[in-house]
Each structure stands twice: as C-alpha cells, then as structure tokens.
Amino acid sequence: MIGEKPFFYRKYVIFSIFFIIFILLLLFVRNFYYQVLHEKEVKKSVGLEKVKAYERVILNHFPLSPYTERAVKELLSICEGFLEEKEKNYCYETLRSSLIQIRSFYQPYEEVIDELKPKIADLRATLKNKGEQGKKEEYERIFQAQLEILNYHHAPSCFWSIVTVFSLLGWITSLIIVIFKGFAKPLNKRWLAFGGVSYLFFFCLWLLGLLLA
Amino acid sequence: MRIQAELFAIILFSSLIIIYLFSLNPILPSGDAGGLITASYFLGIAHSPGYPLYSELGKLITFLPFSNIGFRISLLPPLFSILSLLMLYHIIKELFSFNEREGLIKKESFYLKIFPLMGILFLGVSYSFYFQTIIGKFYPLNLFLVTLLTFLGMKVLKEGFDRRYAYLCAFLLGISTGLHHTALFMTLPLAIVALFYFKPFLRALPLSLIFFLIGFSINLHIYLRNLKDAFAVVRKEGFALNFMDIILRKFYREGESLRVLTSAFSTMEDLLSASKNFLYMIDANFGYITLLFFILGAFHILRTKGKLFLFLFSAFLMFSFVLSKLTFSGSIEGNEGMLYIVGNQYFLPAFCFYVIFFVAGIYFLTEKIKKFKLLHRVIPLLFVFLTLIFIPMRYTQTSQANNWSLYYYSKDLLSTMPISAVLNTYGDNKSFDTWYLKLVGRYRDDVCHTVVFRYESLDWNLEGCKPQKLYEALFPEVYKRDIIALIKEGRYFSTIGLNEIHPLHEVAHTKPYVLSYFYILKESGLQKEKINSLEVVSLEKFLTPSYCLTHGTDDPLTFAQCRFVALAYLNIASSIIPKKPEGVFRLDTTIRYGSIQEPYRVNVIIGKENEKYLELYERIINYNDRRKAFLLP
Structure with missing residues (x-):
C-alpha cells in the first residue's frame, strides 16, 4: 500500500537533478551549434540577409555567449551603414526585437535596447512624416508618440x-x-x-x- | 541482465530527449502554438477553453536563459512527452507485475525490462506523438495527465482501494480542466474501477468532489486575468468576456463543448466513418499489421486480468471511437485540416492505450513460442531494434529544426507595412504568429494589429493595439471602429482579399500588396496616388523566401503559409510591366479558409524584369506541395 514507503523516492530526486543537468547541457550544445551555424550564414550573406542571419544568432542565445555579443556589435554597425531609412529601420527593429525575445528573468543588453529606442522613433517619425508633407511639428508629435510606445513595458511584472x-x-x-x-x-x-x-x-x-x- | 536493461533504458530515453530537442521548432511553430506562446508570456488566456495550466507552466519556462521565448515554451511538450513515456514505461511494468504477482513471470525477469522499453519506443517514434512533441502544443501535457490517471487506476486494481488514490484522481481530473478537456474522458474508466470498490468509493465520493473542485479552481486564472485585461485570444472589442463561455468553448459555436457532446450522440450514422478515420490514423502511426498484436494483447489481458482489461479497454474506447465520433467523423480525403488538427492531435491517449495492448500482444506471442528459446528471446529484441529505424525517418520527414517559415512570414508581413498602418489578420497561423512578433517580440509596434475570428466579421480583437491610451492618439479611427476612414486614409491592410459574403465587398476592392491586401474605396476612385506610393517591388528585399525552400518539415500548416509567400512573389511580379513582354501568366484560383472561398486572380506580364519572381513562385509552390504531408491519403 502507498504510505509504507515515501512517495517520492530518493533515487527520483537524484534522477531529476541529473535530468535537469542533462537538459541544460543539451540546450547549451544545441544553441552553441546553431549560433555557429548562423554565424557562418552571415559570411555568405549581404544586405538585409546579413541582418537576418545575425538575428538568428541572437535568437539562439545562451548566457555569456560571445556569439551574441559579437552579433549585437556587428548589427549595430551594419544598421548605421544603411543609407535607406526603411532598411535602417528594419535593421534597428530587428535588433531590438531579437534582444527582447531572449529576455528571461533579466533583459540581456538592456542598454542597447535603450539606445535603439530614440533611433527607431526618429526613423518612424521621419518615414511617416514623408507622407505628411514634412511638417516639423508633425514630426515632433509622431516622434513623441512612437517613443512612448517604445518605452511602454507591457509584459507582466517579472x-x-x-x-x-x-x-x-x-x-x-x-x-x-x-x-x-x-x-x-x-x-x-x-x-x-x-x-x-x-x-x-x-x-x-x-x-x-x-x-x- | 538488470543493469544491462536499465542502461539500455537510460540510453533510449536520452536518445529520445536528444532527438526531440534537436527537432524542435527554433522559434514559432504553426497553428495555435503562436497564441499559446503569447498567452503564456503574458500570463494570459489562450484560445478556448483558455488553457491556464499550459499558460502558467509556459510562463515558468520563459525564465530559462536559453534561446528565445518561443523556443523555451516549445520545450514544454518534449518535457511532458518524456514524462508520458516514463509513465507508459511504469504502466507496462505494472501490467507485467500483475503476472509477477500471479506467478506467471519471475520478478525482475527479462519481460519486466524489455517490454516497457518496446512500448516507449513504439509510441515515442510514432508520427503523431513525434509531431506533437516538437510543435509547441499542450497535447503531450494532456497525455501525461491521462497516463498518470491510468497508472493510479492500475494501482487501485493491484493494491486495493485507497481513498487517497480516489482523491488524487479527482484532483487531477479537476486540474485537467485547465487544459484540453479530453482528459475528462478518463472519468468513465475510473468510475468502472470505482464500481469494483463501490462502498469505500461512495464514502470517499464527497471529499473527491471537493478535490475535483479544488483542481478546477485553476480556471480562476481565466477569471482573474480577464479582470486584469491581460492578453486574451478570444477577446473582441465591445464584448465582455464571459468566464464560463471560455471554459465551455462557446466561442466556437458549433464546436462548443456541450453542443458537441449532446449532438454527437443524437445519431449514430457517422459512427462508421469515424471508426474508419480512427483506423486510418492507427495505420498511419503503427501500420495495420500491429492490429493483430493489439487483438492478441486485448485477448491476453481479458483472459488473465478481467478487471484490468475493463479499465484499460474502456479508456481506449473513450479516447478512440467515442472521441472519433465526437470530432473525427468528417471526410479525411484530401482534408489536411481534419487529419492534422483533429486526427494528429486528439488521439495521443488512444495511441498510448493501443501501444499497451500491442505490447501485451507481443508478450502473448512470445509466451506461445516459449519452447523455441532463441526465438522467444530474439522476437522482443527484434521489435525494439526495428522500431529504432523510425528515429532517423521521423527526423528527416517531420523535424521542425529548420522551420523559420512561420516566424519570417509574420515578420515579413509586418516589415512590409508602412509606418502607423492598421493590419488586419484572419486565421490562426497569420493572427497568432503576428501577435507573437508584435506583442512578445515588440517588432514594429507602430503598427496597429487587429484580428477577426470569422471571415466576414468586423468585430476586432484589439490585443495588437494595446494599450489603448497610447494607440488611440495614433489610431482614433480604430477605436471608433471607423474602417471607412482608415481605408480613405490608405492605412488599412488586411490578409482578407474580400469575397461577396464580406460586408466590405460592396464598398471596397482590394489590391494585392506583397503578403496582404491594400483596401481601396469603390466610390472614391482608385486613389492612384496612394497605390503608386506603395512601391510593392521595393519591398521584396524584406521577404525571406529561403525558409520556404528549406524548412524540411511536412507540416501542412507550414506548407499553407509558404504558399502565401509564393503568392507574394506573384503580386510583386504582377506589379512590374516589362519593357519587352515575353508572355502572360494568369492565375485564377480560390484561397480556401475552411468552407469559405476567396477568389484570387492575377495577371503577370512576363519579362526579364520579373521572371525571377515567377521562378521563385514555382519553386516555393513545388516545395510546399500539400501532398507531401505524411498523413494525407
């Protein structure tokens, strides 16, 4: 009958610990593999495809990964290099979004996200304002509205x-x-x-x- | 022998974990997984019946500092698949321990070790089980609860009635209402077990009901999170969400839980087609030949352990033919929706019970040839090693490891939107995945994303335009529901191309715009200025077709999404007028959304400038041929 022996056996506790370690190790190996793989794709790509390849490197992030760090740095410099506003906006939005998607109980590269917000707001306002005959007040209004959206944190409290x-x-x-x-x-x-x-x-x-x- | 078998078990489980983990979708699987991921991240309410248990466990796993949020939540199914297999291992072991108690086999014998492993391999590499493990849904968690309840039922049959088992079963049944309601089908088999211990069970019944209600209280998640205005898939602007409506799936109208239950048994006409469909799923997963062992196994258990047979077989009947009658009686011929959304998902518990009987059948056979010692030993091992062949087969055929298609579809859809546009989507794939990108990934949060749940509806879900206080300043028309004003301003884009049943069909026509449609008012002329400023060709660089040519999966929902990507290339090609026309490509077809058909017509004047787009269209269409889906007859 149950109750004569403890319900959770000691061996199950030990097994669970090993299971968790095994899973974490596998996750590390998997993400390492995919970060290397997608970094290789970067070398074969140009333009926005390069941005997408770096995005995939970031999305396979693991803690303290040098690949993520390199991808963030490279993306920042690639984004700066785009002359067309739409492409630049795509690049910044991609970098911001990929970093937000790797958020866990903390947000890695929060300072980069903060740095990107005014740049994205500026690009959104500029692109939108082109269609509004380029009025400065209109730009200012859109910039502020977009910045507010970008600053708004709508995830539930950690x-x-x-x-x-x-x-x-x-x-x-x-x-x-x-x-x-x-x-x-x-x-x-x-x-x-x-x-x-x-x-x-x-x-x-x-x-x-x-x-x- | 014991150490060898345990070592083999560890190697087997580890191999399955590795295979599952490396087959997982890297970020965003198809179907309702996107909605489940988004609901989990926001501790919100997924599609009816809300799935609070999945949402909370999903939220827990988002704190893991590996990969991205989509991938992390997709880790839940393999975790519970492994736990289900572990439970199956114990169930089969328990099955043989009945024999052990009756002196039919020796304790720690070869059978106690090899047959449970055979069972986990058979289920673990079956198509539907593998598919559900790697696609970010809740079915493995549902299966885990069912296997746990089965194990408890067997314990009672083996050890006698203990009120604690009754309480725990009641509690687990209550908890299972926070998931897929099919786990409640275990009530009948458990009630059969209770009948064998009628008097003590009656004494335990009042407290069991209380434990059921305590388990059911997990659904308070829906009530409270709705009060908090947290993310809810089924919320519509201007309609108050009702707690019981969500739980009873009233949202689905004809698919509402109570209506399904009452209407399905009013007639027995489609029982035959439902049974045929279920048998088709058995064939696809295990092959008809296994039916022989299933029958042998059922016969063997019936002969040796009558009560156990009643329990296990009634559970099998509930999850197979009864569930089929309720949900799977339509035609499956060329109907990937029926096969993949119902057949491939709902029957995991039935397959699990099938495997139990199947394994018992092989045991019965090997017992019959006991005098041929070599065969007696080799046959079970042969079954184990033959099954191993399916591991690489499943990986190459169905793996999601390289399936970024859904992610890039949604990202590209948003990327092609002008700043501060309104994007309306319809259908699980398009809506849920865009929610993930827009709300979890915060990608292009300048776009206001509205969702409709019926093709012809204009009642928007505005989760993609929250919070209202920020978006209202930029999109006042959305909150006034003034869709005409949005169309006039040239800010309204939708994935719906309008057919005659749509209320906007009378007032607007549409122009294909890469992955969506741009709406134009009929009365205001063609708004040429707006159309010219759309620059469809210049948006081609934001598309990512490569993953529709390399995703490596046979998931029909991925195929469907990629076919929309192919159409985007036709839209681009048609917007180019070549200097030297070489011919014309015409496509006059319909896009199907369930029973609704939407016309799609395009005329492409072929020339050097656009031939690469036509070539891409063809390559994507060929690669994503729906006939490649394994389950399609």
Missing part, C-alpha cells in the same frame, strides 16, 4: 509572475501532501494541518499574483 507560477506549483504540491500524508490511515492531523495551511497560503499568493502580475 516578480509577480514568478510568485504566481511558483505559488501554483506550491498549492498543487501542498494538495498532494494533504492527500498522501494527511489522509493516510489513520488520519495524520499534523500533515493535514501543515498541508492545509500551506495550500491556503500558496493559493492566496497565487490569486494575488494573478491580480498583480
């Missing part, structure tokens, strides 16, 4: 997101503890109380997280 997802795992685990430890025969009131209180705690935290994230 802190409250972490609280939410870990609280969910917390209340699910607490419930399983309540079921397996608390409802053993005879009823184990200590586990029942501990599991019940931790369930309530995590559940409330989860609700709070959903509202504040």
Whole structure:
C-alpha cells in the first residue's frame, strides 16, 4: 500500500537533478551549434540577409555567449551603414526585437535596447512624416508618440509572475501532501494541518499574483 | 541482465530527449502554438477553453536563459512527452507485475525490462506523438495527465482501494480542466474501477468532489486575468468576456463543448466513418499489421486480468471511437485540416492505450513460442531494434529544426507595412504568429494589429493595439471602429482579399500588396496616388523566401503559409510591366479558409524584369506541395 514507503523516492530526486543537468547541457550544445551555424550564414550573406542571419544568432542565445555579443556589435554597425531609412529601420527593429525575445528573468543588453529606442522613433517619425508633407511639428508629435510606445513595458511584472507560477506549483504540491500524508490511515492531523495551511497560503499568493502580475 | 536493461533504458530515453530537442521548432511553430506562446508570456488566456495550466507552466519556462521565448515554451511538450513515456514505461511494468504477482513471470525477469522499453519506443517514434512533441502544443501535457490517471487506476486494481488514490484522481481530473478537456474522458474508466470498490468509493465520493473542485479552481486564472485585461485570444472589442463561455468553448459555436457532446450522440450514422478515420490514423502511426498484436494483447489481458482489461479497454474506447465520433467523423480525403488538427492531435491517449495492448500482444506471442528459446528471446529484441529505424525517418520527414517559415512570414508581413498602418489578420497561423512578433517580440509596434475570428466579421480583437491610451492618439479611427476612414486614409491592410459574403465587398476592392491586401474605396476612385506610393517591388528585399525552400518539415500548416509567400512573389511580379513582354501568366484560383472561398486572380506580364519572381513562385509552390504531408491519403 502507498504510505509504507515515501512517495517520492530518493533515487527520483537524484534522477531529476541529473535530468535537469542533462537538459541544460543539451540546450547549451544545441544553441552553441546553431549560433555557429548562423554565424557562418552571415559570411555568405549581404544586405538585409546579413541582418537576418545575425538575428538568428541572437535568437539562439545562451548566457555569456560571445556569439551574441559579437552579433549585437556587428548589427549595430551594419544598421548605421544603411543609407535607406526603411532598411535602417528594419535593421534597428530587428535588433531590438531579437534582444527582447531572449529576455528571461533579466533583459540581456538592456542598454542597447535603450539606445535603439530614440533611433527607431526618429526613423518612424521621419518615414511617416514623408507622407505628411514634412511638417516639423508633425514630426515632433509622431516622434513623441512612437517613443512612448517604445518605452511602454507591457509584459507582466517579472516578480509577480514568478510568485504566481511558483505559488501554483506550491498549492498543487501542498494538495498532494494533504492527500498522501494527511489522509493516510489513520488520519495524520499534523500533515493535514501543515498541508492545509500551506495550500491556503500558496493559493492566496497565487490569486494575488494573478491580480498583480 | 538488470543493469544491462536499465542502461539500455537510460540510453533510449536520452536518445529520445536528444532527438526531440534537436527537432524542435527554433522559434514559432504553426497553428495555435503562436497564441499559446503569447498567452503564456503574458500570463494570459489562450484560445478556448483558455488553457491556464499550459499558460502558467509556459510562463515558468520563459525564465530559462536559453534561446528565445518561443523556443523555451516549445520545450514544454518534449518535457511532458518524456514524462508520458516514463509513465507508459511504469504502466507496462505494472501490467507485467500483475503476472509477477500471479506467478506467471519471475520478478525482475527479462519481460519486466524489455517490454516497457518496446512500448516507449513504439509510441515515442510514432508520427503523431513525434509531431506533437516538437510543435509547441499542450497535447503531450494532456497525455501525461491521462497516463498518470491510468497508472493510479492500475494501482487501485493491484493494491486495493485507497481513498487517497480516489482523491488524487479527482484532483487531477479537476486540474485537467485547465487544459484540453479530453482528459475528462478518463472519468468513465475510473468510475468502472470505482464500481469494483463501490462502498469505500461512495464514502470517499464527497471529499473527491471537493478535490475535483479544488483542481478546477485553476480556471480562476481565466477569471482573474480577464479582470486584469491581460492578453486574451478570444477577446473582441465591445464584448465582455464571459468566464464560463471560455471554459465551455462557446466561442466556437458549433464546436462548443456541450453542443458537441449532446449532438454527437443524437445519431449514430457517422459512427462508421469515424471508426474508419480512427483506423486510418492507427495505420498511419503503427501500420495495420500491429492490429493483430493489439487483438492478441486485448485477448491476453481479458483472459488473465478481467478487471484490468475493463479499465484499460474502456479508456481506449473513450479516447478512440467515442472521441472519433465526437470530432473525427468528417471526410479525411484530401482534408489536411481534419487529419492534422483533429486526427494528429486528439488521439495521443488512444495511441498510448493501443501501444499497451500491442505490447501485451507481443508478450502473448512470445509466451506461445516459449519452447523455441532463441526465438522467444530474439522476437522482443527484434521489435525494439526495428522500431529504432523510425528515429532517423521521423527526423528527416517531420523535424521542425529548420522551420523559420512561420516566424519570417509574420515578420515579413509586418516589415512590409508602412509606418502607423492598421493590419488586419484572419486565421490562426497569420493572427497568432503576428501577435507573437508584435506583442512578445515588440517588432514594429507602430503598427496597429487587429484580428477577426470569422471571415466576414468586423468585430476586432484589439490585443495588437494595446494599450489603448497610447494607440488611440495614433489610431482614433480604430477605436471608433471607423474602417471607412482608415481605408480613405490608405492605412488599412488586411490578409482578407474580400469575397461577396464580406460586408466590405460592396464598398471596397482590394489590391494585392506583397503578403496582404491594400483596401481601396469603390466610390472614391482608385486613389492612384496612394497605390503608386506603395512601391510593392521595393519591398521584396524584406521577404525571406529561403525558409520556404528549406524548412524540411511536412507540416501542412507550414506548407499553407509558404504558399502565401509564393503568392507574394506573384503580386510583386504582377506589379512590374516589362519593357519587352515575353508572355502572360494568369492565375485564377480560390484561397480556401475552411468552407469559405476567396477568389484570387492575377495577371503577370512576363519579362526579364520579373521572371525571377515567377521562378521563385514555382519553386516555393513545388516545395510546399500539400501532398507531401505524411498523413494525407
């Protein structure tokens, strides 16, 4: 019967640790492989295709990757080199977007993104204003509006997101503890109380997280 | 033998993990995966029934500092595929441990080791399982819950009733409502197990119901995030989102959960076609020859373990023929939508139960030839090694590792938009993937992206124009729903080309504009100035056709998207008038969106200036021939 042995065996804990290490190692190898591969594509490309190849290098980012760093630097200089505004805008937008897409619990190269915002706003305003007979006030209005959009951070709060997802795992685990430890025969009131209180705690935290994230 | 078998198991699992990981889509898979990724990133509400469990687990994995957000969330399916295979391993082991208890086989015998491995290999390399593992969807997570419930049911049958199993099953069923509702099909097989222990089960029933409700409370995610106005796929401007409507899938009208359940059993007419379709899926995944072993396995389990047979077979029936009757009774001839959106996704649990019976069938066969010692040993190993052949086959045929097509389609669609344009999209592929680029990737956030869920609808989802306080200053017409003003200003672009059922058909016509259409009011003339300023040819450099020629997958949704890229080249070619015309290329066809057909006509005057675009069109069309999709009959 269950309960005579612990539900989670020690070997499963050890197995899980090895599993996580194995997965992380594989992810590292995979991303390293693809960064090298896409960097090779850069050498064969010209113009916007080069931008796209560097974009793929960044999108396969891994922490402390020298390839990502090189791709960001190269892209910045390539973007500067475009004479046509549409191409320059494409290049800056690509760099900004690819960096945003590699955001995790922190934003790598945040300073680069900040540096790009006024440049993109300027290009958007210039390109838009061309069709509006080039009035300076109009440029200024569009520039400010675009800068506001670029500065707006609409992802849920990182802190409250972490609280939410870990609280969910917390209340699910607490419930399983309540079921397996608390409802053993005879009823184990200590586990029942501990599991019940931790369930309530995590559940409330989860609700709070959903509202504040 | 024990160490050898365990080592083999570790090697096998590791190989499958490596294969799955290296087959994953690098960023943005097709179908509703884009919506699921976006909903996860925003802790939002995916398409009905909302999938809160997937959204939250998806959000958790976005904190991993590797790759991009799309790829990270796509890691969830392989993770749960591996866990499902691990559960299957334990289920088959448990199946043989019944024999062990009854003295039919020895503890730690060869069978206890090799047959579970055979099972995980058969399922792990089957087409649908592999496909769902690498495409960023929730079906493997759903399968994991089903296998977990199956394992618990078997435990009860083996060890006797324990109220904790009842509570845990109820809780897991509740949690499964935060995912695909098909996991609830396990209620019937579990109820059969409960009947064998009727009195103790009745005593455990009230608390089980409470645990079910606690599990169901995961759906509060939908209610609370809606209050927060978080990203919601099914939100329409001017309509309040109703919590129960999302859960009951009322959004899908004819596909609404309760309506599907009640209408499907009002008639038994299409049961035969549903069964045929399911058998077709069995053939595609395992081959008809395996049916023989399935029958042998069912016979063997029925003969030796009647209660277990009832439990497992009822679960198989629920996930195969009953589910088929509900969702898979239409024609599959040339219908990749039916095959890939229903057949290839919904039946993973049925395939899992099929494999259990199949493995039991091989065991039965090997038992029958026990006196031929060599054959007795070799046959199971032969089945294991034969299955290994499918690993490279699946990789070369279906892998998503180089499939950037969907990502670049959406990126190119946005890249070709003028600054501060309004882009309207229709259909999962186009809408969900553009949301990902625009909202998660913040690419071209100067564009206001609206989405319609029905071809003829003008009720927009405005998630792509949020927050209103910032976008309203630039797009006041959008918030006033003044589409005519937007068309007049020449800012309105849409992926819908207008047919006669569309309300705008009377007032506007369309001009192909690379990957979308530019709308022109009929009454205001042709707005020549605006059309000339579109410079379609100059936008060609923003397109990325290479991935529609190298994606290496047989995913029909990728094919469909790439065929739109091919049409973009026709649009470009038609906008060029060559100095020395060499001929004319005419295409008069229809673009199909489910039952809706949209006319597409183009006239290209061929010349040196545009022949490369026509060549690209042909190459993309040939490479993305829908007949290459493995499941198409």
